Amino acid sequence: MSSEQAVSVDERSAEVGSAALEFIAVGVLLLVPLVYLIVALGTIQEQALGVEAAARHLARTLSLAPDAEAGAARAQRVLDGVTAEYGIDPAALDVDMTCAPIATPCPAAGTTVTVTVRTRVQLPLVPAVLGLDRAAAVPVEGIAVQKVSRLWGAS
Numbered sequence: 001m002s003s004e005q006a007v008s009v010d011e012r013s014a015e016v017g018s019a020a021l022e023f024i025a026v027g028v029l030l031l032v033p034l035v036y037l038i039v040a041l042g043t044i045q046e047q048a049l050g051v052e053a054a055a056r057h058l059a060r061t062l063s064l065a066p067d068a069e070a071g072a073a074r075a076q077r078v079l080d081g082v083t084a085e086y087g088i089d090p091a092a093l094d095v096d097m098t099c100a101p102i103a104t105p106c107p108a109a110g111t112t113v114t115v116t117v118r119t120r121v122q123l124p125l126v127p128a129v130l131g132l133d134r135a136a137a138v139p140v141e142g143i144a145v146q147k148v149s150r151l152w153g154a155s
Contacts, residue, residue, distance in 0.1 A: 050086025051142035
């Protein structure tokens, strides 16, 4: 056996098992960002569904209430329920209600109620250092429109 053959056998034996280690290292490097992406997209989707549900249920609750006071009380209960169900921070919600035509009080009989609910979704595992948590937030918005009955508020 020559010295060249002995060297090549030693080189091959030094690399035995390194393919599995390289596969694991590359797999982990690719898997961690993929898992983070899935978790982040799931969080954003949950909040988007939550604000959409809140807008839809608030518009419907306001249009079906017998009067404005009952509508406000029911809307608050609906909003509390939706925020609890979808894990939305109630302090971070921005709820806006408008009616068309504009000259009428909101809500009123025969108007069209438009409810807009907005919030910002904080991405997971982003630290609150140097404002990164505010920079890494995704805005989501839900809009719902509901026609109020012409007999709304009538006794």
